[in-house]
Amino acid sequence: MKNIIIIAGFLIVTLLTGSVYFNPFKGNVKILVDGKIVEADVKNCTVYDVLKEKKLSLEIQDIVSPSLNTLVTDGMMIKIQRVKEANITVTEIVKAETVRIWDKNLNINEIVDLQNGIDGFLEKEVKVRYHDNKEVWRKVFNISNQKKPVNRVVIQGTTKAKRMYMMTKKMTVVKVYSLLATGYYPGPEDCGPYADGLTANGMKAGYGVCAVDPKLIPLGTKLYVENYGYCIAADTGGSIKGNKIDLCFDEYKDSSTYNPKYVKTYVLK
Incomplete structure (x- = not known):
């Protein structure tokens, strides 16, 4: 009668005699954990058995490769990745944009900074996952605070016409x-x-000068007047008192057809 041999894991059973023989496995494995390599001499066992013998504890999220129920082999490298998650707050700067207003009453080289830009921000609640203290994943789950940016506003000229009085700088x-x-x-x-x-104050009168009340706006002050452009407060007038401004024109037909109106007048420096 022939011998019938059944190999089951590390157990060899010979049915001819009814005897049971163990073919014990012995070997060495290495464990990479927490930035170190731990060596272990092992017999017939699984990855789980090796870690238990070396008293290497695991958290539920830790990743073990190969898996815990894998039978070890000689020279095997077992890797343990420590997995942690944390909730953090991240502040993200939202840059202010520049908005340009094009003005035909200004020369192309004339620029007025009408409004300074102010950056905004977002405060984000973020879940972060780490493998061995290295970030591998993050996800925003809430915006806890925010401030919208204030855009910078710039007025810039479009005409190439040369005038008697023009800005020499922004x-x-x-x-x-x-x-x-x-x-x-x-x-x-x-x-x-x-x-x-x-x-x-002795300047030649023409487009680009204006009459003001010196008690409100000192003579020599540089101004930007909407729908007129750049001008210098250089003149006065008997009827120009308080919140009034008289704009000079090069042609009588332009001054005579200018309808009185309230205008925004910006003091420049």
């Missing part, structure tokens, strides 16, 4: 008035027979 708004605006021509039609074409 300027910034420091104050704003709402003034009742009128128009005047520096000739005798508006200023009488003795008009000499000069302003109160």
Whole structure:
């Protein structure tokens, strides 16, 4: 009668004699855990048995490769990845954008910073997962706080026309008035027979100068007036008191057709 041999794991059974023989396995394995390599001499066992013998504890989220029920082999490398999760708060800066307002009353080289930009922010609640203290995954689950950015606003000219008075550099708004605006021509039609074409502070009158109340706006102040453009407070007038401004034009037809209106007047520096 032939011998019938059944191999089951590490157990060899010979049915001829009814005897049971063990073919014991012995070997060495390495365990990579917490940045170190631990060696173990093992017999017939699983990965779980090796870790238990070496008293290496596991958390429920830890990853073991190969799996715990795998039978060990000589020279096997067992890897344990420590898995942790944490909730953190992350602040993300939201950059302010620049909005440009194009103005035909300004030369292409004239720029006014009308409003400074202010960055906003988002505070995010984030779940982060780490494998052996290295981030491998994150997910935002809540926005806890936020502030919208304030856009920077810039006024920039579009005309190539040269005027008597023009900005020599980019300027910034420091104050704003709402003034009742009128128009005047520096000739005798508006200023009488003795008009000499000069302003109160001796500048040549023309487009780009204006009359103001010096008690409100000192002479020499540089201004940007909506729907007019850049001008210098250089003149005064008997009827220009308080919140009034008189805008100078190069042609009588322009001053005579200028309808009085309230305009935003920006003080520049």
